Amino acid sequence: MRIHFIVHERFEDPGYFIEWASLHDYQVSFSRVYLHEALPVEDDAFDLLVVLGGPQNPNTRQEECAYFDSLGEQALIKQAIAKNKAVVGVCLGAQLIGEALGAAYQASPYQEIGYFPIKLTGNGHVDPKLAEFDLAEVVGHWHSDMPGLTSDSKVLAVSDGCPRQVVRYSPLVYGFQCHLEFISAQLGPLIAHDQLSFNANHRGKYIQDPSVIMNHDATRMNLLLAGFLDKLVEAYRAH
Numbered sequence: 001m002r003i004h005f006i007v008h009e010r011f012e013d014p015g016y017f018i019e020w021a022s023l024h025d026y027q028v029s030f031s032r033v034y035l036h037e038a039l040p041v042e043d044d045a046f047d048l049l050v051v052l053g054g055p056q057n058p059n060t061r062q063e064e065c066a067y068f069d070s071l072g073e074q075a076l077i078k079q080a081i082a083k084n085k086a087v088v089g090v091c092l093g094a095q096l097i098g099e100a101l102g103a104a105y106q107a108s109p110y111q112e113i114g115y116f117p118i119k120l121t122g123n124g125h126v127d128p129k130l131a132e133f134d135l136a137e138v139v140g141h142w143h144s145d146m147p148g149l150t151s152d153s154k155v156l157a158v159s160d161g162c163p164r165q166v167v168r169y170s171p172l173v174y175g176f177q178c179h180l181e182f183i184s185a186q187l188g189p190l191i192a193h194d195q196l197s198f199n200a201n202h203r204g205k206y207i208q209d210p211s212v213i214m215n216h217d218a219t220r221m222n223l224l225l226a227g228f229l230d231k232l233v234e235a236y237r238a239h
Contacts, residue, residue: 001026001233004046006073008054008092009034011189015181016222017050020229033067039076047236049080053091053179055193057145058099074100086172086236088229094147094167094175101169103148108177110161112141113197114208115216118165118178124156127168129235132227133157139221140179141206142190147175161206171235180225187214 003026005014010032021028029046031037040046056068077100080087089097095105117136124130146164149155157166159178167175191210197203198210 001048002029002046003027003048003050004029004031004040006030006039006049006051006076006093007032007034008052008056008068009193011186011193012053012091013186014050014052015179015183015186016218016225017181017229019183019222020226023226033069036067039069039072044083046080046085048086048088048233049077051077051087051089051093051096053093053142056092058092058095058105070096070099081170081173084172084239086232087174088232089147089175090179090181091143091177094177095145097169097173097175098148098150098153098167101150101153103150103153105145105148108144108146108162108164110206111144111197111204112159112161112206113143113194114141114206114213115139116141116159116161116206118157118159120157121155123154123168124166127154127156129174129228129231130156130166131231132224137221137224139224140182140216140218141177142179142194143177146177172232172239174228174232180221180228182218183222184214184218 003021031039056065058070060068073096115138117138119136146162147167154168155164156168159165165178
């Protein structure tokens with residue numbers, strides 16, 4: 001299994017995705033766009049494309065962020081989907097999937113930073129790739145926006161602060177607004193980058209104290225991500 005990661009920022013690396021890939025001895029490659037590494041020219045170079053998060057949004061122009069080519073990433077995502085590759089987007093990555101399929105991202109009702117429950121919808125409860133999820137699971141969040149919905153997409157999980165936490169665009173294409181991949185090593189750099197959000201004058205309803213975030217045990221949600229990915233790989237190999 002060949003997995004390619006699009007990494008937008010040094011402080012938003014693949015986290016548990018890499019541990020999972022290593023456990024299976026899968027081949028991994030990267031486009032670290034913050035280092036100006038190129039996107040893949042050929043989608044045949046990977047089986048699973050994972051598009052990670054970042055502080056950008058799909059409308060961020062290269063005049064604002066020179067290394068972020070939103071339209072280029074959307075074109076790659078669309079091409080990968082057309083070739084029946086597996087595609088997973090996280091946060092910004094989920095929004096880029098929606099945009100690639102013609103569904104504009106939107107602002108989330110609330111900014112969410114920390115660990116809060118997501119709740120499976122009826123569609124989520126019957127999705128086989130989420131079979132290991134309880135009806136409610138505490139997972140990581142770090143966002144202000146949410147992915148757009150196509151006519152064929154299904155919302156699989158919601159939270160009190162955001163109505164689009166997990167979206168299935170097709171049996172091989174999923175968007176996660178939430179972050180099941182967070183591991184402890186990622187949290188310090190994320191907090192350092194986003195200090196303004198923790199200011200008492202700016203802190204919203206769904207923003208936890210950094211000490212709470214740093215002390216959260218991510219074991220359960222990492223295992224849920226692994227279970228989802230195992231089932232996605234199985235579906236990809238069977239298609």
